[in-house]
Amino acid sequence: MSETKSLNQTLAEFQANRAKTMDPSALKINVQQRQLLIDTADRSGFVKAGDKVDAFTLKEVGGAELSLRQLLATGPLVLVFFRFEGCPACNIALSYYNTHLAAAVKELGATLVAVSPQVPERLVGIKERHDLDFLVATDFGNDLARKFGILYSYDEPSRQAALAKGTPIGDVTGTGTWELPMPATIVIDQTSTARFADVSPDWLVRTEPDNVIEALRLIGERAAA
Structure with missing residues (x-):
């Protein structure tokens, strides 16, 4: 029986295969944008373990309002932020979480919500495509992502490439x-x-499922102590 590939192994294989067929100029823009983010991200501003999370409300793709209070009513909460419905890496990650994380989150009494700024009517496709067994919700205006310090903007080459294709990301989302x-x-x-x-x-x-499961188990142990 073959060993299950990790999420990041799966993503690395995807990128290696895509690089063989992707237009070289487009690949260069993609690689350089990611490297720029790695080099310049303000990690001091990222949300960290120990931070208090202020009240917020998301909108589930089916229309329901999801408040922090409601989401924590029955147990811990796992938020997974992703970019948008058509993002290839996001599709790989959420499908992987559906197979390797969703059931464990439920068993540990927690709630899993995948979050994107994309408007609900455009976001619903990713949930339906993979028959996701967890909530998918919109963070309007990137309000929560902004509070968590995790936003980035397209660099100029990425903007120009998107405009040339007629797909500025603001129109997509x-x-x-x-x-x-x-x-x-x-x-x-x-x-x-x-x-x-x-x-x-x-x-x-992306975050590997085992890390999330371990965090939830520690929360359970702390509550039981």
């Missing part, structure tokens, strides 16, 4: 801006305290 969240996973306990926070400036690097 429905936000009208060039801002997107960096991939991030935040685990929040029922005291509204972040107990685990992992932010990746490189959107081809």
Whole structure:
């Protein structure tokens, strides 16, 4: 029986295969944008374990309002920030979480929510495509991502490439801006305290499920002590 590939192994293989067929100029822009984010991200501003999380409200793609209070009513909360519905790496990551994380989160009494700034009517496709067994919700105006310090904007080459294709990201997401969240996973306990926070400036690097599961188990042990 073959060993299951990690999420980041899966993403690395995806990028290696895409690089063989992708237009070299487009590949260069993609690689340089990711490297710029790695080099310049203000990590001191990222949400961190121990931070108190202020009240917020998201909108689930089915229309329901999701407040922090509601989401924490029955147990801890896992927030997974992703860029947008058509992002290839995001599709890989959320599908992987559906297979390798969603059930464990439920078993540990927690709630999993995938979060993007994209408007609900455009975001629903990713949930339906992968039959995701967890909530998918909109962070309008990137309000929560901004509080968590995880936003970035397209650099100039990326903007010009998007404009040349007629697909500025603000039109794709429905936000009208060039801002997107960096991939991030935040685990929040029922005291509204972040107990685990992992932010990746490189959107081809994501949080592995085992790290989330371990964070939830520690929360459970702390509550039982």
